[in-house]
Amino acid sequence: MRGAGAWAPLCLLLVAAAQHSRPQLSERPVFTCGGILTGESGFIGSEGFPGVYPPNSKCTWKITVPEGKVVVLNFRFIDLESDNLCRYDFVDVYNGHANGQRIGRFCGTFRPGALVSSSNKMMVQMVSDANTAGNGFMAMFSAAEPNERGDQYCGGLLERPSGSFKTPNWPDRDYPAGVTCVWHIVAPKNQLIELKFEKFDVERDNYCRYDYVAVFNGGEINDAERIGKYCGDSPPAPIVSERNELLIQFLSDLSLTADGFIGHYKFRPKKLPTTTALPVTTTFPATTSLKPTVALCQQKCRRSGTLESNYCSSNFVLAGTVITTIPRGGSLHATVSIINIYKEGNLAIQQAGKNMSAKVTVVCKQCPLLRRGLNYIIMGQVGEDGRGKIMPNSFIMMFKTKNQKLLDALKNKQC
Structure with missing residues (x-):
């Protein structure tokens, strides 16, 4: 149940929307499922906002501002079912009205910064599944001059053979809080x-x-296509695209900021000798689902190698506390509350407040044996569903504080 205090900001938002969209009326605006919106500015919101949005729905809003201007979208409120990959309930924002580049996908309660289209058209689409719902979202759109968007806006389409991209305010001062930038780099078909x-x-x-x-x-924010996610003060290793498109997303929340970054790109022919290719940031292919077999589960339950030798060969490495264990067939499904993560790979991580957890499947439930309430170092592969897969020879050991130093050293090691 949501606290009464959460409604105060909603009331203020609704009054603002009512005053903005219907100055002669005092009642709140009625938000329906989708619509066509034109003009200099206006509001959109999930169906029935601020009431709970309906399940199993797909709503599309097409926004058009005057020719020669761009659309700026600011979320005033967002409360959708939370998921690390936004797989269930989400809002998508696109450039243009049809077949446009997706600028971002959002869920949970985190408000993204201002989103800016590259033309006078933008499309917003909200999808909900059959289960958990929230109060939805409300956002305001407005028209802006393409060349007078101010420091808080950034991103865009980059099609020249070489160029640069940087955070707002670079290099004079820190980047602002609450910013979302998306740079879409497109090379000719035969280039990387x-x-x-x-x-x-x-x-x-x-x-x-x-x-x-x-x-x-590629040209979309798609977790399966993500090369890497970066923060801190060490530049990521140089990256080479797999195809002729790359998407770079920068997001800052509403608290601490830092200097920011400047990056450079250039196009190059596809067929270069492999020795001259720049190193690609390491990502790991998702492993296929594994069903326990009698032969597999009759193996000796014995981890192979050492902490150091298994670190590089594992998709993910974490320290955590086993909080739930559920036997299913010959396997064991466990939820692990994360103490620290040293290698994330494609592991799906759930977040509730400051607590983070991941789901793992011990393919042979007795091997290795995970007990609820105990702390472990867990290394393994990741399935297509984002779950960790633990095999009989996976490296699992009890986690003790004395392991911390070695794990931190391995985290900084180049595999």
Whole structure:
């Protein structure tokens, strides 16, 4: 149940929206599922906002501002079912009205910064599934001059053979809080894109939860195509795209900021000798689902190698407390509350406040044996569903504070 205090800001937002959209009326605006909106500015909101949005719905808003201007979208409130990958309930924002580049996908209660289209058209789409719901969202759109968007806006389409991109205010002062920037780099079909960060300083966090840069193969923010997610003060290793498109997303939350970054890109032919290719930031392919077999589970329950030798060969490495264990068939499904994560890979991490957890499947439930309430170092592979897969020979050991130093050293090691 949501606290009564949460409604106060909603009331203020609704009054503002009512005054803005219907100055002659005192009643609140009625938000419906989707619509066509034109003009210099206006409001959109989830169906029935601020009431709980309906399940199993898909609503589309098409926004058009005057020719020659761009659309700026500011979320005033957002409360959708929270998920690390925004798989269930989410709001998508696109450039243009059809087949446009996706600027971002949002869920939970985090408000993104201002989102700016590259033309006078923007599309917003909200999708909900059959389960958990929230109060939805409300956002304001407005028209802005393309060349007078101010320091808080950034991003855009980059199609020249080489160029640079940087955080707002660089290099004079820190980047602002509450900013979302998306740079979409498009090379000719027969070329790839080399990317290098020259200077880099983004608020540090072990999981890059607050401020971060994410780089994606292709033209959409798609977790399966994510090359890496970066923060801190060490520039990411140089990156080479797999195809002729790259997407760079920068996001800052509403608290601490830092110097920011400047990066450079250039196009290059696809067929270069492999020895001259820049190193690609390491990502790990998702492993397929594994069903326990009698032969597999008759193996000796014995981890192989050492902490050091298994670190590089594992998709993910974490220290955590087992909080739930559920036997299913011959497997064990466990939830692990994370103490620290040393390598994330494609592991799906859930967040509730400051607490973070991940789900793992012990393919053979007795091997290795995970007991609820105990702390472990867990290394393993990641399945297509984002769960950790623990095999009989996976490296699992009890976690003790004395292991911390070695794990921190391994985290900084180049595999």
